[in-house]
Amino acid sequence: MNKLLLLICALCLFFSQAEAGITKNHGFSLTGELKYGADFRHFDYVNPNAPKGGTLRRAMYGTFDSFNPFAPKGLAIKATGYLYDSLLTSSSDEAVSYYGLIAETMEYPDDYSWVVFNLRPEARWSDGTPLTAEDVVFSFEKITEASPFYSNYYNLITKAEAVGRHSVKFHFKKGETSRELPLIAGQLSIIPKHFWQTRDLSKSSLDIPPVSGAYRIASYEIGKRVTFERIKDYWGEKLPVNAGQNNFDAIVFEYFRDQTVAFEAFKAGHFDFTAESSGRRWYRGYTGKYFDMGLIRKEEIPHKNPQGMKGIVFNTAVKPLDSVLVRKALNYAYDYDWINKNIYFDQDKRHDSYFSNSELACGSVPPAAVAALIKQVKPDAGDGLMKTPFKLPSTDGSGNNRENLKTAVQLFEQAGYRIVNGKMTGKDGRSLYLEISTSSKTIEKELMTFKKALERIGIDFYIRYLDSTQFVDKVRSKDYMMIYTTVRQSESPGNEQRNMWHSEAADEAGSRNYARIKDPAVDRLVNMIINAPDRKSLVTYSKALDRVLLNGWYFIPAGYSDRYRIAYWDKFGKPAKMPEYSFGFGSWWIEPGKEKKIDSLIKR
Structure with a gap:
């Protein structure tokens, strides 16, 4: 009788899984089929017989005072990926494909409402303690509790539970059907419960933990x-x-x-x-x-890697940078072509997209499907947003930026400013003052070029140099007018876009919404990207987001290679x-x- 009951239960489980469409695999791809089968021996781009030995010496910039990369304060060491393994790891010869590392296999239904990772029983911490599902659950709960950044990044995961000593299940928010969610869960760095359960993960620390990595x-x-x-x-x-x-x-x-x-x-x-x-x-x-x-x-x-966006970013929560006319005017005052020619010797291409160097870039005129989507999320969008080619200000690189400076002055006038006694002056009678914060001397020449251009139209521009600790603190708390930074992108954008552009992240300490954007249209497009059902939809949504962001003039784009x-x-x-x-x-x-x-x- 017991055997019969077990057989019936097994059959019920089998048919329920078949009905739900459960996939079990050794990896996960967002763009198509996995290149490497379940029995692969090594990636094609490695020498499996490479010798071990020697010392590699690398340079890092800045400083550090902590070994805890999850604390919102302090300066953690970099390259912690060497220390902590994750459930999945990426392949470098595929756009967005991940294979089991700590996890041997993964299971998920057709609607991506959950994912189960089956851990390798041989996984160990460096002190010999077995790595189990309890460590994974602990990692998710404590990392999201300690770090606002990770709390935001993993906010579509409602729960992690151990369903066996070596199996863990992540549950996703109802109504969220993003194919990326299993991958997001698989990227979680796993930390040792037996070490951190008596320590505060939200505080910086120089205690050396046991690790799971190489x-x-x-x-x-x-x-x-x-x-x-x-x-x-x-x-x-x-x-x-x-x-x-x-x-x-x-x-x-x-x-x-x-x-x-x-x-x-x-x-x-x-x-x-x-x-x-x-x-x-x-x-x-x-x-x-x-x-x-x-x-x-x-x-x-x-x-072939997407290059995102790099340059001077405006804090739109600070006046006068809350005005799109002012932000656009400052773009006209910045002579990128002269800077690239004379400072960077024409070595770079200019960012003209938030998804530079990828198929996700919108281009000068949005395709019909993209224009229709923009109209849907932003009903008051005019032809300028949907039909007019987007073009960054440009010059011949000679240093004669007169026409663009005239356009900049006109835009300032539209924003309520005028030049009085040689100074750009607001309606309140105060002259315009701008400041950029930086910890790097390497961009000094281009900032000085920008400063001289602004002085020609009566704007005081100050470069505030900070040490790396002060600068990081300023960026985390968003206590700046402008900074020079990079927002990186992947071939398959997803949940991280919320941290970059969504209103919820605008005032969040440590988020990458450096411009503090609060735009309902952007919020809708970010949510659509996160829940994109297929690659074609993802490309359309990303192009629409790109177009809306570009027309917000949140950055003065710099160059990339x-x-x-x-x-x-x-x-x-x-x-x-x-x-x-x-x-x-x-x-x-x-x-x-x-x-x-x-x-x-x-x-x-």
């Missing part, structure tokens, strides 16, 4: 240096997703407060690898005897094949013979 913290000098060491008995070393990776025995991160100083340290051999963001430095700085000797290599590698610009001391070996969506540095290794040659020729 590296642990070996030593540190607060604010200056931290050394990660490879865990020799790392539980996940032989997994297909890790094969041929994590090849360095030690990784030393040296912290620099000034990028110019860090660059000179790289050229002198104090660290091994750099990815360059400055077109000017790339054009002029990568020279010297070690380049001539072939000891330092310099490469440009084209990529559609290729990786990297330089490194010639001590590395690397696989023959490069992935499409990264330069694959995680699969490089150190060749002892090359390293010995370098050490014999230079003094560190």
Whole structure:
């Protein structure tokens, strides 16, 4: 009788799952089929027989006073991805595909109302304690409780529950059908319950926790240096997703407060690898005897990664930046073409989209479906938003920005300003004052160029330099008029868009809604992106959001590169094949013979 009852229960479960359309898989893709099957041995862009050993030295910018990346205060060390594994990990030769790391498999229904992750029984913390479903539930509850950013990011997850020692189920909000939700849950970093249950995750800390990743913290000098060491008995070393990776025995991160100083340290051999963001430095700085000797290599590698938006962002909660006319006028006063030509030597392309370098960019004129969607979410939208080509102000790069400055003055006049005794003056009789906060000297030349242009039309512009700690605090609390920053995007935008643009995040400490946008149309489009049923819809919704954001003039866009610009001391070996969506540095290794040659020729 008991056997019969068990059989009936099993059949009921089988048919209920079949009816619900349950998918069980070793990975998850947002754009199509997974490239790698359940029996894959390693990613195509790695050398599975790569040797282990050596020390990698990298530069970091700023400082640190904490090892807790989830606390809303304090400056946590960077590169914590080396320390904490997540349930899923990404493939670098697919647009948006993730494979099981801590999770061996995942299950979800056709309506994406929940997801179950079946954990690998062999998963362990670095102190030998088993990693179980209780750790996953604890991680979700404590991280979202401690961090406003993660609380917002995971706000569509209503509950995490252990449904077995090695199985955990995430429940999603009713009515939310986003295909991205299982992936969002899978990105959760897992922290050790047995360590953090007696500590406050919301506070910064220099206590060194047990970790689940391939590296642990070996030593540190607060604010200056931290050394990660490879865990020799790392539980996940032989997994297909890790094969041929994590090849360095030690990784030393040296912290620099000034990028110019860090660059000179790289050229002198104090660290091994750099990815360059400055077109000017790339054009002029990568020279010297070690380049001539072939000891330092310099490469440009084209990529397909979306570049988001970078530039000067306006805090729209601060007057006069609450006026779209003022924000547009400041765009006309900024001579990007001269800056790119004379400061960055035409090394960059200009951001003309919040999804630059991707198919999600709207383009100058929105397609019919996008225009119709804009009209739907913003009924008062005029032809300027839907039909008129969007074009950023441009010049011939000669430095003669007279016509654009005249347009800027006209826009200021429309906003209620006029020039009195050489000063741009408001209706209250006060002259216009603007300020940008920054911790970086590398953008000083372009900011000084902008300052001179504003002075020509009677605007006082101040550059406020802060140390990295002060700057981070200002950005978190949104206590600024303007900052220079980057908002990054992925090939498949989703829940993170809420943190970037939604009204709910505008006044939230630590959110990436740096412009403090509060626009019902933007809110609706963000929600549509999060709940997009398919790729075609996602592209349409993203293009519409892009168009609405561009016409809000929330940024003065700067430039980007559609290729990786990297330089490194010639001590590395690397696989023959490069992935499409990264330069694959995680699969490089150190060749002892090359390293010995370098050490014999230079003094560190």
